[in-house]
Amino acid sequence: MVSIIIPTYNRAEIISETISLVLNQTYSDLEVIVVSDGPSDDTRKAVEVFTDSRMKYYEIAHSGRPAVPRNYGIRKSSGEYIAFCDDDDSWEPEKLKLQMDKFSKDRDLGLVYSQCLIESREKNDIVPRDGKQGFIFKELFLSYNFISNSTVLIKKEVFDTVEFFDEDMRFKATEDFDLWLRIAKKYKIGFVDKPLVIHGESIDSISKGVWIKVIKYYLVASKLFSEKQVGIGLFTKGLLSIFCKTVLRLGGNYRLRKY
Numbered sequence: 001m002v003s004i005i006i007p008t009y010n011r012a013e014i015i016s017e018t019i020s021l022v023l024n025q026t027y028s029d030l031e032v033i034v035v036s037d038g039p040s041d042d043t044r045k046a047v048e049v050f051t052d053s054r055m056k057y058y059e060i061a062h063s064g065r066p067a068v069p070r071n072y073g074i075r076k077s078s079g080e081y082i083a084f085c086d087d088d089d090s091w092e093p094e095k096l097k098l099q100m101d102k103f104s105k106d107r108d109l110g111l112v113y114s115q116c117l118i119e120s121r122e123k124n125d126i127v128p129r130d131g132k133q134g135f136i137f138k139e140l141f142l143s144y145n146f147i148s149n150s151t152v153l154i155k156k157e158v159f160d161t162v163e164f165f166d167e168d169m170r171f172k173a174t175e176d177f178d179l180w181l182r183i184a185k186k187y188k189i190g191f192v193d194k195p196l197v198i199h200g201e202s203i204d205s206i207s208k209g210v211w212i213k214v215i216k217y218y219l220v221a222s223k224l225f226s227e228k229q230v231g232i233g234l235f236t237k238g239l240l241s242i243f244c245k246t247v248l249r250l251g252g253n254y255r256l257r258k259y
Contacts, residue, residue, distance in 0.1 A: 065167055074159060109155070141234065
């Protein structure tokens with residue numbers, strides 16, 4: 001019923017724990033598809049330790065783009081629903097069950113996501129605090145993606161309508177936001193108000209990647225604008241919103257460093 005796709009690249013030392021937590025779901029009608037993006041370590045050995053018949057393992061030529069192994073996994077999947085789990089994330093045991101319950105109550109849903117617990121050396125945080133559901137395209141577009149990749153569960157038939165992740169290198173690290181928007185444009189979105197995924201985040205610098213996010217947002221927004229999925233008003237409002245949030249964040253971080 002559910003195909004879980006785990007893209008990975010040279011993470012032999014941690015992939016076993018991720019797989020174990022996925023296989024330990026209380027919802028057991030599933031398959032786990034690990035797609036290794038051109039490994040040069042012992043990923044295969046780490047995966048082949050698992051003798052569970054629900055496991056599948058594939059190796060592809062190295063692409064350096066998460067969209068490529070994710071799309072490969074979708075094509076190899078046999079489930080009616082698709083989930084993604086990054087190789088360094090952890091799932092709570094009831095994740096799939098709670099999300100499948102949502103789908104069973106509303107046939108019009110295309111995607112169900114949940115809260116995510118972000119763990120870092122500075123502090124832990126739960127995102128999003130207030131999840132949106134229903135037809136939320138506008139709210140999602142005006143944010144910088146409040147849907148974490150490892151939290152989603154998607155009807156496979158959705159991909160027949162909106163297609164797969166964009167494999168263009170320019171969209172690396174924002175291909176998920178692009179896909180969620182395409183889904184939200186045509187389908188209702190469901191939300192589980194509980195952190196069902198744990199994501200560890202390293203801290204390199206306070207303003208890490210902030211301006212890169214602005215550039216990535218512009219790429220996604222421009223793509224939708226060129227495809228006439230958003231008008232000039234929403235397009236402009238989105239760019240101003242992400243720019244202002246970035247300036248405020250940098251300003252706040254400057255004050256923290258100063259004092």
